Amino acid sequence: MTRCAMSTENRDRVGIYCRLSEEDHGKRDPTDDSDSIRNQKAMLLQYAHEQGWSVCRIYSDDDYTGADRNRPAFRQLLEDARARKFDIVLCKSQSRFTRELELVEKYLHGLFPLWGIRFVSVVDNADTENKGNKKSRQINGLVNEWYLEDLSDNIRSVLINRRQNGLHIGSFALYGYRKDPDRKGHLLIDEDAATVVHEVFTLFAAGYGKTAIARMLNDRCIPNPTAYKRLHGLRYQPPAERTGTLWTYAAISSMLHNEMYRGNMIQGKYGSISYKTKRNRARPPCDWYVVEGTHEPIIERALWDQVQTLLTQNAKPFTAGTIGLFTGKARCAHCGGAMRSTTNRGRRYLQCARHAAAPEACIGSFIAVDRLEDMVLKQLAQFCTDYLDIDALAAQIKPQPDVQHHIGRLRTRLAHCEARCAQDTAALRSLYLDKVDGLVSEQDFRTLSLDFSNEKARLSRELDALRAQLRTLEESRAQGDDMSACIAQTLPPTQLTREAVDRFLSSIEIGKRISGTRQVPVALHWNF
Secondary structure (H helix, E strand, C coil): CEECCCCCCCCCEEEEEEEECCCCCCCCCCCCCCHHHHHHHHHHHHHHHHHCCEEEEEEEEECCCCCCCCCHHHHHHHHHHHCCCCCEEEECCHHHHCCCHHHHHHHHHHHHHHHCCEEEECCCCEECCCHHHHHHHHHHHHHHHHHHHHHHHHHHHHHHHHHHCCCCCCCCCCCCEEECCCCCCCEEECHHHHHHHHHHHHHHHCCCCHHHHHHHHHHCCCCCHHHHHHHCCCCCCCCHHHCCCCCCHHHHHHHHHCHHHHCCEEECCEEECCCCCCCEEECCHHHCEEECCCCCCCCCHHHHHHHHHHHHHCCCCCCCCCCCCCCCCEEECCCCCEEEEEEECCEEEEEEHHHHHCHHHCCCCEEEHHHHHHHHHHHHHHHHHHHCCHHHHHHHCCCCCCHHHHHHHHHHHHHHHHHHHHHHHHHHHHHHHHHHCCCCCHHHHHHHHHHHHHHHHHHHHHHHHHHHHHHHHHHHHHCCCHHHHHHHHHCCCCCCCHHHHHHHEEEEEECCCCCCCCCCCEEEEECC
């Protein structure tokens, strides 16, 4: 934006607005005005001079579409119009100001008259001081709106065709790749970033957790994908939740699940809601565009399969009602990041994932799962007491024979854990024999045997919990307590399950423990 000298004469003050939606490749420098913008300014300055108006400011938006409501100069123009810093808004055409009929009605026919602002466009003779051409302005607005809609449909059809052909259409390549300068839509491996990607997969396959990997990368000061793009001069503007420069649990998890590292092009995971907004929404996997073998893979097939198998095995079921109970619901009240599950001395906790990966990223939230579960149950019980007639509700509920199904699931999980425990015992025995034969060093034996022992201990605890639940359910079935079980599913439960969490809770915000107390601030947001 440029400023012109204010006239001392008592003349109408005018604010000139110019806009161009596509970059002019004839620019001498990227920061210069395009030829079209310069032509608009020259024409409008001459017109203002002929009308005897005093130009107080020129507002210019280069490379912005007429449907973009966040154009910087456009927003400044509106603020100055509200402050009555000029009397007239002058444009080349009404479409330079906006292509949306909604904004035509809002400003040209609504707010501008209230603010005492006159709108004039030269080419299409729009003038709000002329009451007779209001319908013409509205028709122009409608035609411009149709233009935007047709343009959006045409662009969408082109993008769909490119996606179906496996051509990359994103503004930026996935971390680990770079755009091929000689072949549009093709990706090449970025060796520096690809080395980090391969290391992440290798570490995970070796048994390192996602948070541990994130911490290792942060300790070595390796920039995360956002910081890496900016370091290489890319004007990357990430979503608000990914503005940090540190590796996180979520970033590592997303990388390990991304099939593009196998050489397959995956696009269309998100789609725009409307051409009038830049907001996107997630699409179901069935609507994604998947084309195999479009670029060189970073991760070989054997390593990819190994990692995917480990990811599947680490996906804990919700059968016991304690593992993953608040996954996707609990968030840190300070940074808004997801809470991750951790175990200490047999007790499960939730902690801020960002703080766990990099303590300086957030002050951190932390709470025991059983304490949070108790809070939820007490609040549900209070709701039940305040709003429900429990006896009347119980009388209307018919028993449902689902206890046997639950018992079957527990027995299946129990058999799986017993088999894993037996495998670990056999592996430990084989490892010891290898050490005796000199095939494994003493140091390697201690490290590997500790891993096997920890895994056996975890399985042993899970076996005890499964057996206790199975015993309780079998006793309940023998006593014919199907009615009580059904009521427990319908009313706020006495033991929280994942199904109950999904049914009742929208989200949970967890704060940091209040210094000097055992109190943790918790905000429960309900679905009712």
